[in-house]
Amino acid sequence: MHRFVVLPLLAALPLVAQDADAQKKFAGTWEAKFKDKVICTIKLKAGEKISGQMEACSISVDSNGDLQEQESNEPRDEPSPLLNPKIQGDILTFENKDDDDVVKFEMKLTGEGQAELRILEAPVRVKPIPFKRT
Numbered sequence: 001m002h003r004f005v006v007l008p009l010l011a012a013l014p015l016v017a018q019d020a021d022a023q024k025k026f027a028g029t030w031e032a033k034f035k036d037k038v039i040c041t042i043k044l045k046a047g048e049k050i051s052g053q054m055e056a057c058s059i060s061v062d063s064n065g066d067l068q069e070q071e072s073n074e075p076r077d078e079p080s081p082l083l084n085p086k087i088q089g090d091i092l093t094f095e096n097k098d099d100d101d102v103v104k105f106e107m108k109l110t111g112e113g114q115a116e117l118r119i120l121e122a123p124v125r126v127k128p129i130p131f132k133r134t
Contacts, residue, residue: 001019021097023050025109031133032117034067042082042107042117042131050087054096055079066123107131124133 023046032040039059044052055078062068083095083102090109095102104120108128116128 020046022089023047025090026050026087026092026107028133030115030133032129032131035069038068040129042096043073044092050092052082052085054082059126059129061124061126065127085094086117
C-alpha cells in the first residue's frame with residue numbers, strides 16, 4: 001500500500017522542478033518604455049508560487065493599438081499585486097484590479113530578458129507591449 005502513496009509523490013517531483021525553473025525565467029523586474037520613459041514596471045518573485053506586483057503603469061494607445069504619450073502627467077497609482085498568476089511554458093497569465101474592473105494579462109517570453117505583455121479582453125485594441133528585464 002505504501003508503494004501507491006509514494007509513486008504519485010515521486011511523479012510530482014519533476015513538475016515542482018519545472019515550476020521552479022519556469023519561475024526563474026520570469027523572476028525579476030521588468031520595464032516597458034516609450035520614448036525612453038518607463039510606462040510600466042512589473043516585479044516578479046519566485047517562491048512556492050510566483051508572485052509580484054505592477055507599478056507605475058500608465059499605458060495609453062491610439063486607435064491602431066500603438067503606444068502613445070500620456071496626455072496628462074497625473075500621479076501614478078500605488079503598486080498593486082498580481083492576482084491568480086499562472087505559468088504555462090513561456091507564458092505567465094495574471095490579473096490586476098483596476099478600480100472595480102479586473103484586467104487580464106498575458107506575458108510571453110520572447111528572448112533572453114525580453115517579453116511581450118498582452119492585455120486580454122481589452123475594450124480597445126492594444127498591440128503587444130515589449131518589456132525588458134532590468
